[in-house]
Amino acid sequence: MKHSESYVRFLLPVVTLWWREMVRFCRQRSRLVGAFGQPLLFWILLGGGFSASFRPPGLPEGTGYLEYFYPGIIALILLFTAIFATISIVEDRREGFLQAVLVAPVGRTSIVLGQALGGTTLALLQGMLFLLLAPAAGISLTVLSTLGAIGVMILVSFGLTNLGLMIAWRMDSTQGFHAIMNLILIPIWLLSGAFFPASGLPVWLQWVMKINPLTYGVAALRGCLYLGNPAAAGQVPPLLPSLVLTALFGLVAFVAAAGVARRSAA
Amino acid sequence: MDNPVVEVEGLCYAYGDREALAGVTFTVSRGEIFGFLGPNGGGKTTLFKVLSTLRPPTVGRVRVFGHDLARAPDAVRMRLGVVFQDPSLDLKLTVMENLLHHGHLYGLWGQALQSRAREVLEGLGLGDRARDLVETLSGGLRRRTELAKVLVHRPELLIMDEPSTGLDPGARQEFSAYLRRLRQQDGVTILLTTHLIEEAEQCDRVGFLHEGRVVAIGEPDALKGTVGGDVIVIDAHNPKELQGKMRDRFGCDAVLVDGSLRVERPCGHEFVREVVEAFPGAVKSAAFGRPTLEDVFIRLAGRRLWSNEA
Numbered sequence: 001m002k003h004s005e006s007y008v009r010f011l012l013p014v015v016t017l018w019w020r021e022m023v024r025f026c027r028q029r030s031r032l033v034g035a036f037g038q039p040l041l042f043w044i045l046l047g048g049g050f051s052a053s054f055r056p057p058g059l060p061e062g063t064g065y066l067e068y069f070y071p072g073i074i075a076l077i078l079l080f081t082a083i084f085a086t087i088s089i090v091e092d093r094r095e096g097f098l099q100a101v102l103v104a105p106v107g108r109t110s111i112v113l114g115q116a117l118g119g120t121t122l123a124l125l126q127g128m129l130f131l132l133l134a135p136a137a138g139i140s141l142t143v144l145s146t147l148g149a150i151g152v153m154i155l156v157s158f159g160l161t162n163l164g165l166m167i168a169w170r171m172d173s174t175q176g177f178h179a180i181m182n183l184i185l186i187p188i189w190l191l192s193g194a195f196f197p198a199s200g201l202p203v204w205l206q207w208v209m210k211i212n213p214l215t216y217g218v219a220a221l222r223g224c225l226y227l228g229n230p231a232a233a234g235q236v237p238p239l240l241p242s243l244v245l246t247a248l249f250g251l252v253a254f255v256a257a258a259g260v261a262r263r264s265a266a
Numbered sequence: 267m268d269n270p271v272v273e274v275e276g277l278c279y280a281y282g283d284r285e286a287l288a289g290v291t292f293t294v295s296r297g298e299i300f301g302f303l304g305p306n307g308g309g310k311t312t313l314f315k316v317l318s319t320l321r322p323p324t325v326g327r328v329r330v331f332g333h334d335l336a337r338a339p340d341a342v343r344m345r346l347g348v349v350f351q352d353p354s355l356d357l358k359l360t361v362m363e364n365l366l367h368h369g370h371l372y373g374l375w376g377q378a379l380q381s382r383a384r385e386v387l388e389g390l391g392l393g394d395r396a397r398d399l400v401e402t403l404s405g406g407l408r409r410r411t412e413l414a415k416v417l418v419h420r421p422e423l424l425i426m427d428e429p430s431t432g433l434d435p436g437a438r439q440e441f442s443a444y445l446r447r448l449r450q451q452d453g454v455t456i457l458l459t460t461h462l463i464e465e466a467e468q469c470d471r472v473g474f475l476h477e478g479r480v481v482a483i484g485e486p487d488a489l490k491g492t493v494g495g496d497v498i499v500i501d502a503h504n505p506k507e508l509q510g511k512m513r514d515r516f517g518c519d520a521v522l523v524d525g526s527l528r529v530e531r532p533c534g535h536e537f538v539r540e541v542v543e544a545f546p547g548a549v550k551s552a553a554f555g556r557p558t559l560e561d562v563f564i565r566l567a568g569r570r571l572w573s574n575e576a
Contacts, residue, residue, distance in 0.1 A: 009373055016370035024358045027399075096352030100415075103318050104371035105343040265321065 013106040017114025018121065021085065025122055035080045036126050043073040058199045058235040063138075068234070070137035071221045072194025074149075075214065077130055078123045078157040079189050083181055085119030086164030090174050108261040112165060116254060119161035120154060127153040139225055148224030155246045156217035160185075162253035169260045192218045199235050213249035216242040269332060271296050271423055271455045272317070277326035278478075279312050286312035288478035289326070294457055294471075297449055301469035302459045303559060305569075309478040310459040311351075314427045317457065318348040330423065344372065347421030351428045353408055354415075357401035361392060361411050364400060365418050372419035379418075386414045390444070406437045413444075424448075426458040430465055442468045463559050474563055481566045486559060493557035493565060496534030500527040500541065501550040508548050515544055524570055530557070 025031060043066070051065035059068060092098040101111060131149060134141050141149075164185070171177050189195070191205070192214035198206050209215050216237055223239030226232040230239070272294040279287040287309045294300045304310050315321040316328060319339045328335040330342045355364050365383040369375065374382065387393050390410050400408060409432065416424065424445075430438045442465065448454045458469070466472050466486065473483040482489060500520070502508040505527055509520050512527070516537075520527040531537045534554030542549050564570055 008375075012370045012373060012375060016367050020356065020359065020363075020367055023363065024356070027358045096350050096354040097356055099320065099350055099352070100348065100354035100368070101371060103320060103343060103346065103348045104368075105340045105373070106371050 009105075010107070010110050013101075013104070013110040014114040014117065017101075017111065018118045021088075021115070021118025021122065024088070031084055032126070035077060035084055035122075036129060039073050039076045039080060040130070042076065043069060047073070056197050056234070058197055060232055060234075063232065063234070067138045068197075069195070070134070070139065071218055071225055072189075072192075074127050074130055074153065074221060075156065075192060075194045075218050076189055077126050078153060079160055079185060081123035081126055082119050082157055082160035082164045083185060085115070085122060085161055086168040087174055087177060089115055089165065089168040090171050090177055093172060094174075108264075109258045112162075112169075112254070112258045112261045115165055116158060116161045116257065119164070120158045123157035123161065124150070124153050127157070134225070141225070142228065145224055145227040148227055149221060152217065152220045152224050152243070152246065155243075155250050156214070156221070159213065159217065159246065159250035159253045162250065162257040165257040166253065166260050169257065169264045188212055188214050191215075193236060194218050197234060197236070213245065216245040217249070220246050269296075270294060271298075271331060272300075272457060273327075273329040274317075275327045277313075277316065277323055277328060279316060279321070279324060286478055287316075290475075290478070290480055292473055292480055292483055294455060296455055297453050299445065299449060299456045299468070299470045300458070301466045301472050302457075302475050303461065303463075303466040303472055303563065304459075304475035306461065308475045310461075310475050311427060312478075313475065314425065314459055318425050318427075319343055319346070344419075345422045347416040347419070347424045349412060349416050349424065349426040349429050351431055353412055355400045355408060355412060358399065360397050360399055361387065361403070361414075362396040364411065365415050368415045369418045374419060382420075383418055386417045389417075390414045405432050406434070409433055409437070409441070413441075417448075420452070422454060424454055424456045424458075426456070428460060429458055430460070430462065438462075438465070466559050472559065474566060476563075476567045482562065489559060489562045490557045493561050494530045495532030496530070496537075496554045497557045497561045498529045498531060498534045498537055498541075498552065498554040500529070500538075500552045501525070502527060502548055503550060504548070508545060511545060511548075512541065516540070521564070521568065523564055523568065528561075528564065530561075530565070 047066040047069040054065055056065060056068045089098070128150060131141070131146065167180050168177065191209050191212050193209060198209045201209070219236040220239060220242035222233040222236050223230065223242060270293040274293070275291050277287055277290040278285065290309070290313060302310050302313065316323050316335070317330070319335060319342060322339070323336050331345055333341045335342055356367070359367065362383060365386065366379060369379040369383060384393070384396070387396055390413065392407070392410060392414055395403065395407065400411060403411065430441055433441060445456055449456060460466055469486065471484060472486055472489060474481045500508070505522055505525060509522060509527055512518055512520050512529070518529055518531065520529045529537070538552045538554055542552065560570065
């Protein structure tokens with residue numbers, strides 16, 4: 001009955017924690033509304049409102065703000081879902097669920113990986129749902145660009161979820177988390193090229209955007225959406241380096257989150 | 267021939283400057299039901315956290331099943347069942363899903379896990395609740411589900427923090443009867459913390475934890491035997507004055523606890539009569555009875571388990 005094989009011992013907890021996130025999500029519909037509805041509303045209201053007066057510089061003729069904002073909103077959906085997933089970790093700790101996981105013979109790396117994959121899957125599902133609206137933004141997707149966008153979404157949401165986990169493992173209240181979210185996570189999104197492009201900004205802001213890892217996630221997303229027509233993506237970092245940096249960000253964030261979890265006292 | 271299941275030697279634990287455990291030493295044998303009784307803030311929860319492997323011991327030695335807890339927590343975790351004071355169930359999952367999830371964390375899966383989970387649920391009378399969401403269950407049923415979950419991986423040592431919190435007296439009786447059955451059938455060793463006298467009385471041995479130290483340890487009857495005869499509690503209009511008078515007249519040291527005078531004497535009923543007759547009008551009310559574990563604690567610590575001053 002007891003399976004001592006090390007891969008089972010590592011993977012079984014990962015799978016079961018991931019599965020639990022899925023079941024919970026399906027039973028809490030309000031989370032879907034929060035993580036999907038709000039960005040959708042932002043897109044329509046902000047995108048629609050700005051497109052009359054604001055045309056981002058560096059874009060080819062005919063590209064409106066609604067279209068520019070579209071990949072940015074996907075990034076926002078991924079960010080929101082990652083944040084929700086992370087808040088649920090803080091709640092797990094407060095409610096006692098996490099304690100039971102911590103006294104089980106399970107490594108912290110397994111726990112973090114399970115949590116991160118859970119958050120990533122949820123973010124990806126919602127991102128894919130939003131991808132269906134691409135034609136409404138004036139973007140025509142091919143099979144290849146769709147697959148590419150999905151791949152980028154996986155990398156970005158894995159990185160963001162781990163970034164959130166890194167914070168959540170240090171927190172014991174959701175209130176503290178909201179403060180961090182507004183001070184760190186939202187600015188990361190605002191300064192990623194999701195909301196406005198870097199060109200024409202003050203130099204210091206351009207530098208902030210250059211060292212912001214999400215900048216390359218959003219750039220990679222743009223690159224994939226306009227796979228056949230790179231010029232339409234505007235002045236963003238090129239696709240391949242962006243992909244590599246985004247993958248690297250995911251890896252570093254995971255290692256850091258696992259490190260924080262290992263050091264964290266129960 | 268039997269090595270103790272739990273051996274704790276000189277365990278200290280501090281949160282910053284506040285010392286929660288100040289040199290705790292005790293052992294628990296296989297198949298024993300051992301209870302730690304003490305007021306809140308006495309160190310029970312900290313001791314529980316160390317034994318459950320949530321917090322590594324810093325000073326002192328803790329061995330469980332012969333393994334050093336500081337060095338090999340995983341060897342201990344596999345054989346340990348931990349019942350927390352806060353429910354650790356996922357309310358959004360069903361009873362069965364909670365049990366399966368727990369089993370997965372302990373490396374169990376597939377058909378073997380399914381049938382083990384069903385067996386545990388049947389044993390606790392939860393068989394027809396398997397598909398219910400935990401959030402729809404009453405407090406008593408949740409508590410039972412909590413215990414069922416912990417039993418899935420057949421722990422040899424159960425560590426429980428205030429296990430009967432939130433249970434009504436009937437459910438509490440049932441719970442402790444189940445624990446004794448578990449010990450008898452599967453030889454499970456049980457270590458629990460409690461602040462309830464009745465719960466402690468049900469244990470094979472009891473340890474008193476006060477201000478981070480074990481102030482007494484032994485079988486409930488033996489501990490109660492350390493109190494001489496009956497315990498007499500007197501409420502007086504002026505307790506301090508009566509205390510002095512009683513010392514002069516009877517040569518007894520009455521202890522003032524929470525505004526009441528307490529005396530240990532053989533033949534309590536006679537002593538009550540003597541006091542009332544000797545100091546007419548000074549006594550508001552007087553009671554006497556066989557000593558309880560709380561009387562033992564008061565004798566040792568000079569305060570009640572539940573004190574307003576605490």
